[in-house]
Amino acid sequence: MARRYVADLKEARTNGSKTILLVDDEERVLLVLGTICSSEGYKVLKANSGREALELCREQHVDLVILDIYMPDMNGLDLIRRLRTSYSQAKIIAISGGGPLAGKDVLQLARERGASQTFGKPFQLQELKEAIQKLLDG
Numbered sequence: 001m002a003r004r005y006v007a008d009l010k011e012a013r014t015n016g017s018k019t020i021l022l023v024d025d026e027e028r029v030l031l032v033l034g035t036i037c038s039s040e041g042y043k044v045l046k047a048n049s050g051r052e053a054l055e056l057c058r059e060q061h062v063d064l065v066i067l068d069i070y071m072p073d074m075n076g077l078d079l080i081r082r083l084r085t086s087y088s089q090a091k092i093i094a095i096s097g098g099g100p101l102a103g104k105d106v107l108q109l110a111r112e113r114g115a116s117q118t119f120g121k122p123f124q125l126q127e128l129k130e131a132i133q134k135l136l137d138g
Helices: 027-039 050-059 076-086 106-113 125-137
Strands: 004-006 019-023 043-047 064-068 091-096 117-120
Touching (some): 019 027, 019 050, 027 043, 027 064, 027 125, 043 050, 050 064, 050 076, 064 125, 076 106, 091 106, 091 125, 106 117, 117 125
Parallel strands (some): 019 043, 019 064, 064 091, 091 117
Antiparallel strands (some): 004 043
């Protein structure tokens, strides 16, 4: 599937120099998260899979990755591991509807693998905005 780049230049504020990569196999989730992030002035990249996300990271500097845990070709836990190995500077927010994997909570596993922050679905949009700002400003 073709890569999609979204940069809302009319919203260019001080956040405009920060790039957020959104990774989810659900188009609706990418649309909502993309709208939130671009309205805050961030440059937004979108990927439908873990493999596509890694390709984008090779091509561009990414400050923050927001990813879903359950995706078809590469789950979010594997993506976190690979991001931590190759792009250790990027902050990571993992999002999931929950459920166990190997007998453990997937969000706990995400934190153990290096996620900076985790959110269970459904989550409060204001809490996500605050987490993004804290991670990128800190």
